[in-house]
Structure formats: structure tokens, C-alpha cells
Amino acid sequence: MSTNTTNQNRSGLEKFWDNLRALPEYFRGTAFRTGVPNTDRTRSSFVFGNLFLHLHSVRTHLWSLKWSTTMGLGIITTAAFLITLITGVLLMFYYKPYPDVAYLSMKDIHFVVPTGRFIRNIHRWAANIMVVTVILHMARAFYTAAYRKPREFNWLMGIALLAITLAMSFTGYLLPWDQLAYWAITIGANIAQSPRELTDALGLTEYIDPGGLIRLLLLGSDNVGPEALIRFYLLHIMILPLILAMLMGVHFWRIRKDGGLARPVDAESRLGVLPTNTYPVFTQAPAKTYQLAAVVKGRTPLVGRGPESTVPSMPHLFYAELAVLMFTVFICVTLALISDAPLKELANPSVPENPAKAPWYFLGLQELVSFSAFMGGIGIPTIVMIGLGLIPFLDREENGTGEWFGGTGGLDVVKRATFIGLAVPIFIETIAISFGWIREWFPQTPQIIVTFINPATIITLAYALYSIYLVRRYNSTRAGALGLFTCFLCGFLVLTIIGTYFRGPNWVFYWSPLDWPKH
Amino acid sequence: MTEESPKKSRLDPEPIARRDFLGLSALFAAASTLFFALLGMLKLPKTAVLSSPSKKFPVVLPDSLATGEAFIPQGRSVAVFRDEKGVYAISTICTHLGCVVKNNPEGFECPCHGSRFSVDGTVTKGPAPRPLPWLKVTRNGDKWLVDETTIVTPGTKAT
Known part of the structure; x- marks a missing residue:
């Protein structure tokens, strides 16, 4: 209040000067309205006031934070995806999707472009890690029986993400236009055509030929040529990443909506003595069963189940996620320094590898x-x-x-x-x-x-x-x-x-x- | 008019089923429009004119070509043979997954998944579902015209 009154007494130029000096502080206030997350209240608003963080719930159950619950596999997969995204965009600065020229641009990236070889290696290793961890993540979800009610739909999202991850890797495989790429894609495109094996055996191919149609849509021609390369490029850098990002959004959002990660009914007692910075949401099992009529199906997750051992997501969950991200970056960079991504001879359509x-x-x-x-x-x-x-x-x-x-x-x-x-x-x-x-x-x-x-x-x-x-x-x-x-x-x-x-x-x-x- | 019961007044609510019907029809119309519009858009990526080189090409066989020896025209996946009965061409694209098979004295061999074919293209081993097709060959002066789009019965030789 006092500043207000003094402000009125100051001249226009002085007010301008004051505003200018207060600019950084004021700007921070407009961008992050919640201030430093050091109380339960600010920690909560830190999460739900942020577009990216609010995919997480405000508080996280201690069971979810146990290393053995997830081994961080989902986060490693996400981190690997982010790494491929950034390195992939960098590679696009030099890559030219046209036969033979593509191969030359790969050579440029490998031998001439500053850090090009390193960036390509990271891209390739992150993609490989993503494939491995997406499979391991699925195995984790399966063996912990986390696919069960109410998480059935999210299991399906996971399957779709697995398929798209594999498709992303496969479409990326053609882009170097070397012998390895050319013949792998020739085989892949003919696998897409293989329903013909069945329609041929039944004598139906001249009437209905789904295999031939899929192959034509994929290659845009009857052989692996410029049309195929530009199509695979488009799938690899645009169509598949967009679908992947969208489904990832649904996948993460559903984790929250499905009540966090799956945990045993007696998770509380199994956790043993809780750390001092945790406290139950309800100190006693509430006598009344709260229900948001017509808005939420069934009972709200926290009500009626008595004490729960949750901690604020900021910092407990986010720091754990950041640590896993840093670990993934470390692994990718190390592997990229140790081992180069392969580049064979230029594609030769008349001699298979x-x-x-x-x-x-x-x-x-x-x-x-x-x-x-x-x-x-x-x-x-x-x-x-x-x-x-x-x-x-x-x-x-x-x-x-x-x-x-x-x-x-x-x-x-x-x-x-x-x-x-x-x-x-x-x-x-x-x-x-x-x-x-x-x-x-x-x-x-x-x-x-x-x-x-x-x-x-x-x-x-x-x-x-x-x-x-x-x-x-x-x-x-x-x-x-x-x-x-x-x-x-x-x-x-x-x-x-x-x-x-x-x-x-x-x-x-x-x-x-x-x-x-x-x- | 006066005999009509007040229930039938136009001011009374419509039976809910009819509204549902209209709503559902609108929804169905919108959904089918979008569906067929998307389906129609698939016509764009379905290539109408293929960019690959012409499938009919002339071949000049060297005089030294022996019986059973394959002549592979530059940049083509076709093996042309000549024996005393005439000239014939066999496609060297594996019928399994499209790799180019290699000719050897016993026939053809696929490097990708190990399919083997005899000298006349019949499958002898491996996963290939069909024999290698024989292609139409016609004589044009001292050249032989190979047509990759026309498959002929095995044993057909051009003179």
C-alpha cells in the first residue's frame, strides 16, 4: 500500500525506471504465479499451475517412488524419445531425402558436419534404447499385473505405443540409403505385400489384393525409389512422431486418472515405517463416504480407504524423474562415444547385401x-x-x-x-x-x-x-x-x-x- | 380439435425417442462424411503413374553366350538365356520377399532367406511361395525385346 502512495508522488519517468528495475521479478511472477514451491500449498499449485507438469498428480504415493515398482522404465523410454526428438531435428538441418543424395548427406553428417557424427550416434542409440525399454516397460506392467481394472485401456495405449515405436525405428532405418537400409526396406515392403501369399494360394489376387495396395501406399511405386524414401521420411519425422506424442499424452494422463501406478491393497503396511516428511491424507478412516455425485464414478480415490502414504510430487517425483532423464542422457552419450552408427556402401538395387x-x-x-x-x-x-x-x-x-x-x-x-x-x-x-x-x-x-x-x-x-x-x-x-x-x-x-x-x-x-x- | 387430449398439444415435449433419432442421424451423417472424406484422401498417396523405368527393354546378347549361361542386362533383375531351342528370360526377383537371386550352375539362390530355385525357376528349397516367372521375349531384328509385365508359361522360348 505504501509503495502505491509513493508511486503516485513520483514522476512518470521515475515510475518507468521503477517498473524497469522490477521487470525480472514481475515477469517471473506472471510466468510462474505460484512462487517458490516450499510449502504444501505452493508445491501443489506448482504442479497444477503448469501445463507440462499437471499430467502428474499433485501428490505421489510412496509405493510408486520405490525403485522396484517401475525401475524407471517408462521414464527412460520417454527420455529416450525426447533425446531422439532433439537429435533428430538437428540431423534434419543437413539430411536430404533423395536417393544417392541422401547417402552423400549422411557422409557429410558423419565426416564434415561439426558434431554430426556424435549427434547421429546419440540419435541411433537413443532409438535402440527406446525399443529395449518400451519392451521392458511392457514386461514390468505385465508382471506386476498393472494392466488390470481400471488400467485396461492404458494397457492398449501401451501396445499402440510399442507398435509406433517399432514403426519409427523401421522408417528411420531406410533414410541413410545404404545397402543395409535399401534391402531391409525391400524386405519390409514385401512383407507388407505378403497377404498375396494367401490370396495367390486361394486364387483371389486378381479380384482383391490388399497386400499389393499396402505396398503401393508404402512405397509409392513398384520398387524402393525416391517416392519410397520421401514417404518413409515423412512418416519418420512427421506422421509417426505426432501420433506417438499424442498417444503418450493420453498414456500419461490416464495414469493419473486411473489412480496412479498400480499398488497392492496392503501397500501402506508393506512400506513399513514412513519417512518423517510424509503424513497420511486422512488420519482416520472417514466415517462418511464422500462422493461427487454424477461427476466422478464410484468413490473418489482417496476417500474411504483410510490413511494413505503420499508425498508431494514436487520435489519427490520430479527429482526422481530428472535423475532418470540424466541417467538416460549419460548412457546415450557414452554409447555414442564408444560405438559409431553403421553406414555401409551406397544402395545398389541389383546386388542384395x-x-x-x-x-x-x-x-x-x-x-x-x-x-x-x-x-x-x-x-x-x-x-x-x-x-x-x-x-x-x-x-x-x-x-x-x-x-x-x-x-x-x-x-x-x-x-x-x-x-x-x-x-x-x-x-x-x-x-x-x-x-x-x-x-x-x-x-x-x-x-x-x-x-x-x-x-x-x-x-x-x-x-x-x-x-x-x-x-x-x-x-x-x-x-x-x-x-x-x-x-x-x-x-x-x-x-x-x-x-x-x-x-x-x-x-x-x-x-x-x-x-x-x-x- | 377440442376432442383432442391435452397430451397431444404441440407444446408438450416431443417423445424422447424421436429426438434421439434425429440426434443420432446427425451424428451418423457427420461421422460417415468424415470417414468417407478421409477414405477419399487416401487416393492421393495411391500412386497412379509409377516412376520406375519402362518394363519393356531391348537386349543384345553377346555371341559368346553359352547354353545355360545367364546374361544379366545392366540395371535389370532379369536373367536372359539362349540354347538351341531359342531365347528365354527368367525374372531374378525372389518371389518370397523381393531380393535379387543369384544365378549359378544349379539354378538360382536367394541371399536373403535361402530360397533355392532350379534352372527353370522351380522352387526347390526355402520359403519362396511361387517359382521364378518366365518373361515374354520377342525378336526385333538382332535385338531381343524382354517384357517384364507379361509372364509366359515356363518352357516358352523365342526364336
């Missing part, structure tokens, strides 16, 4: 398509995606939610399923590698039989049957889901390792790259 290998996380798929293009490349991935998506809708049990390997069967089922999940593909692959398959035994076998009866479909069928057996044996859908998911991870692992380390020229099995024929 031998062996032509896709990025490592697709080598399991490539192993499957080496038995049948359609079942391995489209049929089984579709079955797997639908199977993963159905998990929360088929397993509606409640025991063990929020606990590692929680639910009926638990770790016991996981151990058994690990054994089956590793043994089945190793056994089937051994037969296929040592003795060949139906076509080598009976050369006249029609294609439709090779398409449906091959190592890839038999492994899938064996996993499905084993999972049904577990449902019956333990009388529990959770046990079946544990078995199926564990088998899926093991199958992915075995096939990826075979594809990566044991396949040489002409996709022949070799114990070591040292045994590859010289050419």
Missing part, C-alpha cells in the same frame, strides 16, 4: 519370415498383438495386483514357462536347421500347407496350447497369461539371437561369423 539383415529387434521376425512370409510377417505378429491386447480383458482376477509376479501361479509359473518358452523354439529350430522342413521332404507340397504348417506357426500353437493348459491346471486366467507372456518374451529372445548371431549368407545357419564363406 548378403546376408541382408533388418535392425536387430526385427531379426526374430526375419527368422519367422524365412519360413513363411505371410504367417511370419503378418499372421503371427497380428495374433501376438491381439493376444497382448486381450490380456486385461480376459484376466480379470484381482489378487496380486501391483506385486511382481503377483497373482495365481506367480513366479512358479514364470519359471516353468521360461523353460517351455526357450525349449520349444530351440527344439523346432533344431529340426528345421538340421533336417529341413516339409518342402525339402515332399517337394510337391502345395504352398498353402507350407504357409500354415511351418516352424513359426508350430511355435505359436505350442505356446497357445501351453497357456490353455496352465489356465486349466491352476484354474486361473492369470496363470495362463503369465505363461503366454513369458513364452512370448522367450520366443522373441531365442529367435532374435538366432537371427542376429547364427544366420549368415543366404540365411544359412553358422555357429560363428568366422565360418562364413569368403567371397
